[in-house]
Amino acid sequence: MSYIVPIGPYHPALEEPIHAKLYTEGEVIKDAEVFVGYNHRGIEKLCTERNAIQTLVLVERVCGICSHSHALTYAMAVEGVNGIQTPKRGDYIRVITAELERLHSHMLWAGIAFHIIGHDSMFMHTWDVREKIMDALEALSGNRVNYSMVTIGGAKRDISDELRRDILAKLDKFEPELARITDIALNDKTIAMRTQGVGVMTTEDAIRMGANGPHARASNVDIDIRRDSPYCSYGDFEFSVPVWPSCDVFARVVVRLLECVESIKILRQALENLPEGPINLGKKIPKIAEGQCVARHEAPRGGLSYLVVGNGSQFNHRVSIHVPSFKNTPTVAHMLRGNTVADAGLIIASIDPCFSCLDR
């Protein structure tokens, strides 16, 4: 029997609205279509009515998970237009916030993935461990989301020596818990049965369709903007870029957990070698020079890019925001084909989609 099974825009397995139409033969998905745009807020348009500092506040609200990534990439683009070189200490504080954000984002996603496959004890354990990172972010910025740690020309808030030691101590507690979660994810039979061979996207397809971030790396595509086009002093840190060859949902779990290990490495290096000096270039509202620049940042979900066009005033002439989910979501229909309806929610979630980011 052939059916068209609609999923979403609002569905228990999805935290945000997306609509997928599954064309099925019995239990098997023969074809699929994906529809977005249920969360479109016109943020790019709103940016043109604001100055650079107001825009930082606005773009930080594009996404509740990777808010720092948006503010950081916008700031980098404005700095690119104006030819501003940021102070080293400011760069390091940006990196520390970005890597803590990556840790909490990956742990959040892993918890949801475990919940979708019905492994709720792992879901609760993962989210419990994630709280250590949320505590660190709250200690750093005063907030669990929307950290407001970035300004044009550097970081907005400094890190005291006491806070630095406190975050390092939290990482000491977090690391063995992460190792335990990774060990269970790699060896648990239930997780393997629900994720291995599910939602496969080959390396060739991932490259052809423009997948990026952990989603691409789980298809054995070796890309990472932090290494390939270093910014914010990422070139100072030693870290590896994990890739995994199995190209399925299992690989997406493993890659994200291994990336957490690398983030901890970066955080330790940044916190232990935090340079002395200013954190920013002052508090003036900058004029955005006439011209344009594209900045790229490896956000938790993949490559985030901002185009900023200036006209010599304090206001943006144009801001264009393109998020990893905009590049990864078109791969969903491809991955759904040949899988069962029961796995559809997991496959959609496996790209760690953010429709708040995607729709803007």
Added chain:
Amino acid sequence: MQEYKQIQITKEEIVPTALRMRHDGRRLVMIYGFYQTDGQLRVSWDYAVDPAVESYYVVGEGSVPSVAEIYDEAARWPELELYELMGIDFEGLDTSKRLFLPENLLETQGKGQILVTPLAELVDKRDELLGEKKEASEE
């Protein structure tokens, strides 16, 4: 600071440039569109030539060839977005399905206006549409 190179090309060079980049294994970062301060439309194809971004752009062309056959979904979605929100035509692009705009706005009031019309005018337009709907429901 990341390197950002801008290279102006002609409309005829868009597809050969995309083919060359695809052949060299370069990723398409994004297709951008905006009206320059002099009022001319600029469309750019930005490729990751690590560590730089190379931006190949054309100016004053409201209709440009699609590169979706070369870059698949990585180009199709950005092209659809610019088609819907800025009204740029991509020759050869299938526009039968919407991306962001609701179906009832695609071919009527919405297409090509979101990123082009000043915000105040968009607010007036919204109020006008909502007013019409309210009147209809009251009737």
